[in-house]
Amino acid sequence: MAARVLVVDRSAATRDAVAELLGARAEVAWVAPADAAAQLRAHAYDAILLDADPPPTSALVRELGATGARVVLIAAADGPALAHACGAADAVARPFAAAELVLRVAQYAAGPAPAAPAPPDKRRPRKSDVIIGTGPWVKALYDRIAMVAVTDATVAISGESGTGKELVARTIHNSSPRVDAPFVVVNCAAIPEALLEDELFGHVRGAFTDATRDREGLLAAAHTGTLFLDEIGELPLALQAKLLRVLQNHEFRRLGEDTDRRVDVRIITATNRDLEQLVAAGAFRQDLYYRVHVFPLHLPPLRDRPDDVPLLVHHFVTKYRARLGKPIEAVSPAALARLAGYAFPGNVRELENKLQQAMVVAAGSIVEADDLSLPAPAAAHVDLSRPFRDLKQEAIDAFERAYLTELIRVHQGNLAAAARAAGMDRKNLWALAVRHGLR
Ligand SMILES: Nc1ncnc2c1ncn2[C@@H]1O[C@H](COP(=O)(O)OP(=O)(O)O)[C@@H](O)[C@H]1O
Ligand SMILES: [Mg+2]
Structure with a gap:
């Protein structure tokens, strides 16, 4: 069955480009952004390709x-980060590549879009939600998850982007007595400050000019369930005070209302920032920090647990071969070696994406090293007389320097834009640039 794809873009020519690349795999329709809502009332689509310039709001x-459609952004650069930020399922780069379009869009004709059968927040545990890993860290993680899941304690998950924070939060919810109630995700960094209060706490009719009716808010939507506050470090101070009340008294107020409401939610937070540093800088309330840090969980970056790479590779091959309908059996030893030699700044998310792409381009039943869009390791002379640690540090330094030089060049010295594109904290990027003498 051909996938039904809707292109939402200012230019109708985009439809033709997409249709040509997808061929018989898809029926492609087009609509201008302003008419999208009307079009969607009249027709159903498997996937929506949404122009990300300007970036769409998470509400849209x-x-x-x-x-029920899978929403995929069309982005020039920075697609995955942008998609993650606004809640889209995925992103494709422009100019389009046929393989990527098939992967991100056309494969969804085979089954209903992930969001279709039930709202994602009411989702039951799925097999693919399993946390893969080996060694003491996963065992300890599972132990701690089991320990905390049965309680209502607030959990604070830290770790770089792509290390599995949301996966762990879901696992806690799914192992908790709240499993049949909603799991609601709020990305504090993705929602503009002015809208976040309304999104979280809701409003009553007349609270502001456009408030023509009451709005529940995501906190209330999570009642009896779990609220996952992603990127908690980005929560504005005024809202930190409101959140503190929720944690202390289980109370909040909607915008424009003068009575308190009670709510029963379990809160899980995540951040890739150093909250203690934010507290020291006055950007994060100390009292909230203590309330939030009742039960911390830290997820290590993938480069610190190289033994997990083969397991994750196997997991993702199994996961995507069915979706892609390709009889891929394995990843060649050379491809595995290439994966093992890469530092994965985007952690498991990046490994998953790279592998998915490689599976699309793989010609036979084995993913070869050349199918991977990863830099081939320099055929460097290895000086075995020197300690591994030193050599590794030199390689990392060289990578960081090369990466930053290119990043800063592409963004013409605009550190904010560079940090966003790299998925890094601006301060960390700055510090790293200074360390490498790149000012
Ligand atoms: N240990 C793991 N085992 C299996 N999949 C993982 C693991 N860690 C991360 N993933 C997958 O990687 C992707 C990114 O994980 P996510 O939880 O969104 O990361 P974060 O919230 O830390 O940015 C998801 O598809 C997730 O399922
Ligand atoms: Mg995340």
Whole structure:
């Protein structure tokens, strides 16, 4: 069955480009952004390709996704980060590549879009939600998850982007007595400050000019369930005070209302920032920090647990071969070696993406090293008389320097834009640039 794809873009020519690349795999329709809502009332689509210039709001993405379609951004650069930020399922780069379009879009004709059968927040545990890993860290993680899941304690998950924070949060919810109630995700960094209060706490009719009716808010939507506050470090101070009240008294107020409401939610937070540093800088309330840090969980970056790479590779091959309908059996030893030699700044998310792409381009039943869009390791002379640690540090330094030089060049010295594109904290990027003498 051909996938039904809707292109939402200012230019109708985009439709033709997409249709040509997808061929018989998809029926492609086009609509200008302003008419998207009307079009969606009249027709159902498996996937929506949404132009990300300007970046869409998470409200819009949610609205489009609510039709059951998989929402995929069209982005020039920075696609995955942008998609993650606004809640889209995925992103494709422009100019388009046929393989990527098939992977991100056309494969969804085979089954209903992930969001279709039930709202994602009510999702039951799925097999693919399993946390893969080996060694003491996963065992300890599972132990701690089991320990905390049965309680209502607030959990604070830290770790770099792509290390599995959301996966762990879901696992806790799914192993908790709240499993049949909603799991609601709020990305504090993705929602503009002015809208976040309304998103979280809701409002009553008349609270502001456009408030023509009451709005529940995501906190209330998570009642009896779990609220996952992603990127908690980005929560504005005014909202930190409101959140503190929720944690202390289980109370909050909607915008424009003068009575308190009670709510029963379990809160899980995540951050890739150093909250203690934010507290020291006055950007994060100390009292909230203590309330949030009742039960911390830290997820190590993938480069610190190289033994997990083969297991994750196997896991993702199994996961995507069915979706892609390709009889891929394995990853060649050379490809595995290439994966093992890469530092994965985007952690497991990046490994998953790279592998998915490689599976699309693989010609036979084995993913070869050349199918991977990873830099081939320099055929460097290895000086075995020197300690491994030193050599590794030199390689990392060289990578960081090369990466930063290129990143800063591409963004013409605009550190904010560079940090966003790299998925790094601006301060960390700055510190790293200074360390490498790149000012
Ligand atoms: N240990 C793991 N085992 C299996 N999949 C993982 C693991 N860690 C991360 N993933 C997958 O990697 C992707 C990114 O994980 P996510 O939880 O969104 O990371 P974060 O919230 O830390 O940015 C998801 O598809 C997730 O399922
Ligand atoms: Mg995340």
